[in-house]
Amino acid sequence: MDNNALFKIGYGLYVLTAREGEKDNGCIVNTVMQVTSSPLVLAVGVNKQNYTHDMIMRTKEFNVSVLDVNSKFSVFQNFGFQSGRNADKFADFKSVERTENGILYIKENTNAYLSGKVLEAIDFGTHTLFKAEVADAECFSNAETLTYSYYQQHVKPAAKPVEKSGWRCKICGYVYEGDPLPEDFICPICKHGAVDFEKI
Numbered sequence: 001m002d003n004n005a006l007f008k009i010g011y012g013l014y015v016l017t018a019r020e021g022e023k024d025n026g027c028i029v030n031t032v033m034q035v036t037s038s039p040l041v042l043a044v045g046v047n048k049q050n051y052t053h054d055m056i057m058r059t060k061e062f063n064v065s066v067l068d069v070n071s072k073f074s075v076f077q078n079f080g081f082q083s084g085r086n087a088d089k090f091a092d093f094k095s096v097e098r099t100e101n102g103i104l105y106i107k108e109n110t111n112a113y114l115s116g117k118v119l120e121a122i123d124f125g126t127h128t129l130f131k132a133e134v135a136d137a138e139c140f141s142n143a144e145t146l147t148y149s150y151y152q153q154h155v156k157p158a159a160k161p162v163e164k165s166g167w168r169c170k171i172c173g174y175v176y177e178g179d180p181l182p183e184d185f186i187c188p189i190c191k192h193g194a195v196d197f198e199k200i
Helices: 003-008 051-059 073-080 148-155
Strands: 014-020 023-029 032-037 040-047 061-067 096-098 104-106 110-124 127-139 167-169 197-199
Touching: 003 110, 003 127, 014 051, 014 104, 023 040, 023 051, 023 073, 023 104, 040 051, 040 061, 040 110, 051 061, 051 127, 061 104, 073 148, 104 110
Parallel strands: none
Antiparallel strands: 014 023, 014 061, 032 040, 040 127, 061 110, 096 104, 110 127, 167 197
8 A cells, every 4th residue: 555645636637447347447537535544535426427436336446547747638538528338448548457456547647546445325416425445555656646727728628719601790799600691681689780790
């Protein structure tokens, strides 16, 4: 048990993984905190609509990979945006290993992992808070943990501006997406006619 791993939790983004039978699955979570130190218990908040949640409810075990600031957006594409029922979320990673509980975790851009055995599942409406005793923990690096604000500013790609074509009202800015603009068109916002529209 590497207690340094505990310094990596509490304020970051994590990949939570579980295994049931031959199926491994994972999802992104942002709530992992230490509850007690003796015994070492942590709490993980998981959305009930996530397939990983269902696996943990049945198997009572999970791993948490603590992501660092070098994490790529592909981690979030794999574990955050695709369904876990049919997709292999681990296929795109070069470094994937199993802990003693047999559950996969990603080692790329991970500064620590923790394995938990569920002691209690507490219902919080849309989420379940799993309280678990830490069975295994290891710290890999001193890299900073990836926070949600760092993810928003540096990891998540910037949104591309939406290019609209059609006609813009010179009075209020309303955009009519179509061509041609009907001669009798009335702006639904400012009620000005087609003569007050310009081509964009």
